[in-house]
Amino acid sequence: xxxxxxxxxPIIIYAQSFILSNIPLPKTYVQNLDPYECDDACRAELLYKxxxxxxxxxxxxxxxxxxxxxxxxxLVSILNLxxxxxxxxxxxxxxxxxxxxxxYAASTTNATFAYLMTKSHSFTxxxxxxxxxxxxDLELALxxxxxxxxxxxxAPLTKExxxxxxxxxxxxxIYFPTINKHDVNTSSAFLTFGGIDYIQQSDLLLNxxxxxxxxxxxxxxTGKKLALYQKKQFLNPKVVNIDANASEDNSLFDSTISLFxxxxxxxxxxxxxxxxxxxxxxxxxxxxSKRTTNLESYLEDKEEVLHASFFINTPIIKSAMIMSQLTLxxxxxxxxxxxxxxxxxxLLSMTQYSDRKDMVVANSITEHNNILIETNALLGNDIVxxxxxxxxxxxxxxxxxxxxxxxxxxxxKIENNQxxxxxxxxxxxxxxxxxxxxxxxxPRIKEDELLIEETQ
Numbered sequence: 270x271x272x273x274x275x276x277x278x279p280i281i282i283y284a285q286s287f288i289l290s291n292i293p294l295p296k297t298y299v300q301n302l303d304p305y306e307c308d309d310a311c312r313a314e315l316l317y318k319x320x321x322x323x324x325x326x327x328x329x330x331x332x333x334x335x336x337x338x339x340x341x342x343x344l345v346s347i348l349n350l351x352x353x354x355x356x357x358x359x360x361x362x363x364x365x366x367x368x369x370x371x372x373y374a375a376s377t378t379n380a381t382f383a384y385l386m387t388k389s390h391s392f393t394x395x396x397x398x399x400x401x402x403x404x405x406d407l408e409l410a411l412x413x414x415x416x417x418x419x420x421x422x423x424a425p426l427t428k429e430x431x432x433x434x435x436x437x438x439x440x441x442x443i444y445f446p447t448i449n450k451h452d453v454n455t456s457s458a459f460l461t462f463g464g465i466d467y468i469q470q471s472d473l474l475l476n477x478x479x480x481x482x483x484x485x486x487x488x489x490x491t492g493k494k495l496a497l498y499q500k501k502q503f504l505n506p507k508v509v510n511i512d513a514n515a516s517e518d519n520s521l522f523d524s525t526i527s528l529f530x531x532x533x534x535x536x537x538x539x540x541x542x543x544x545x546x547x548x549x550x551x552x553x554x555x556x557x558s559k560r561t562t563n564l565e566s567y568l569e570d571k572e573e574v575l576h577a578s579f580f581i582n583t584p585i586i587k588s589a590m591i592m593s594q595l596t597l598x599x600x601x602x603x604x605x606x607x608x609x610x611x612x613x614x615x616l617l618s619m620t621q622y623s624d625r626k627d628m629v630v631a632n633s634i635t636e637h638n639n640i641l642i643e644t645n646a647l648l649g650n651d652i653v654x655x656x657x658x659x660x661x662x663x664x665x666x667x668x669x670x671x672x673x674x675x676x677x678x679x680x681x682k683i684e685n686n687q688x689x690x691x692x693x694x695x696x697x698x699x700x701x702x703x704x705x706x707x708x709x710x711x712p713r714i715k716e717d718e719l720l721i722e723e724t725q
Contacts, residue, residue: 285663309334316340342640345389358393358670359385361665364410366402369427370447373657377425377446379650380661387640390673395419402430404437411439421645421668423661428452428490433685435460442671444664446657450687461667462689463660467491467608471499471580473692474606475706477629478578481554487496487581493556495582495608500552511636557575557583562590568598589619601711602628609656618695625697629705633690634659636679663688677693 307315307327315324316337321344326474332338335406352644363381367374397414399406407430414422422443426434433449442459449464465721473480475482486496553574555567568574579595579602581588588611595602605628612632616625634656641662651660663679667688670677682689694705 270279270407299498299668304667306334307658309337312337323622332496339640342387343643344635345387356709359388359390359669360421360521361385361417361668362414363390363394363396363416364407364414364422364424364426364443365396365398366400366426366430366580369402370398370425373425373447375656376650376658377423377661379648380645380652380658381423381665383648383650384662384665384669388645388669395579402426402433403434411437411441414665415441421672423668425661441667444668446660450685458686459662460570461683461686462585463664463687465609465633465656465660465690467495470608470633470692472493472502473694474580474608474629474631475499475503475506477604477694478552478580478604479603479710480552481573482580483577484548484554484575484580484582485586486554486556487587488558490581491566495662496554496580499521500554500579502548503552535598557587557591559587564591564594564597564689569595570598571723574600576601576603578603578606581611582608583610585611585615585619589624591627592620602627607631609633610697612656612702613654617700620697624701628697630641630695630697630702632693632695632702635691640715641678660688 279340288666305452309332310335312324312332315327327340327342328337328341332341353510361381363501365374365378368467370377378394384396385394395417397410397411420441422441424430424434424443424445425447429449431453433454434443438457442461444461446463448462449466450462451466451468452464453462462540474667475505480503482500484496484499486492507725551573557564577600579591579600583591588607592605600707605625607628607630609631610636612630616630634653637653642653643657645662652662663681666678667683669675695702696705
């Protein structure tokens with residue numbers, strides 16, 4: 270495999286960027302003229318000797334040997350090999366609100382292109398840029414897409430754009446890599462959602478939280494919604510549903526239901542009641558603006574945040590600042606919890622190990638395909654840590670399977686038109702994210718309880 274990479278090095282060096290053109294790339298076809306059969310050992314020897322075209326002549330279909338098949342797919346994508354078989358036309362459109370999604374206008378295009386490159390199937394990929402996500406612009410774009418005979422669309426829209434598109438209710442297959450179905454209201458069979466479930470991640474992380482829980486969030490809509498949900502869910506774990514269409518102010522969460530009134534039968538047991546009283550929970554929300562750089566007023570000499578679990582719903586730079594100040598002001602955090610937003614290698618370089626050693630991060634990027642990772646890397650794209658690029662790849666794979674009837678590369682489940690991702694809890698170590706193992710902690714005893722014990 271190392272020799273193969275060395276052989277392809279000149280190609281990799283000159284393949285760092287690309288511009289989509291209306292002129293189709295030339296296809297190369299490898300014809301098998303060898304009269305003899307070639308088994309796994311034979312193909313392995315051809316690879317070892319660098320005889321890549323002889324290898325490809327005997328590898329025109331998927332191979333059982335994993336390493337050889339990875340080599341086959343990588344060569345097919347890099348050399349732009351054509352397939353001798355013909356099948357359904359593979360035409361995919363990308364709907365790009367480039368002013369709204371910034372860098373993702375390019376990276377989601379790259380992710381789609383990288384996936385299609387790895388398939389020995391001719392394809393047409395066309396992007397449609399829109400100035401805004403209002404209904405008029407979306408309808409014009411959809412009309413043009415239909416006119417160009419595209420039936421499958423990758424649409425990295427914001428929540429506002431997705432809601433407007435749902436209102437249009439088009440009878441065309443659309444995949445939203447940026448939106449989770451929990452955040453919208455639709456029953457359309459044509460619309461599929463790939464956004465990561467922050468609510469499910471929060472529920473899993475809250476299992477690691479000890480009282481008091483201190484939640485730091487930015488003032489974005491998502492940040493506020495998550496913070497309010499996490500506080501309510503921590504105080505009352507039996508409430509698990511959020512109305513996606515309710516107003517996003519505090520009224521959605523301002524009714525705190527007592528556990529006593531919910532489970533009177535359980536609380537009839539005096540022993541359980543006594544245990545419950547010992548662990549009454551407390552949670553605090555802090556909404557931090559972008560300009561805030563000092564948390565002294567939140568942390569210094571604040572007894573209510575000592576030894577707390579901290580939940581951080583902020584982007585990576587703000588999160589690094591918060592974590593450093595937890596150490597600076599001696600908060601003695603029990604742990605620091607975060608959703609997908611801080612699953613980023615920058616976390617390892619922007620924070621001290623002492624600041625992050627008790628951090629737990631939820632991650633839903635759990636399926637890794639080496640060929641697609643490497644092909645994306647050639648285009649300067651990341652599908653290992655960037656969840657939008659990852660979910661875009663999942664969606665293109667899904668569409669490819671629908672169009673060609675071939676087996677999906679990714680095994681991600683789909684329920685009610687929503688991609689269901691596994692979630693793993695990770696801990697940022699010295700140089701990488703490793704599997705989280707819950708530490709043993711001694712039960713906390715309050716000072717007044719100690720005083721009672723001493724008087725007895």
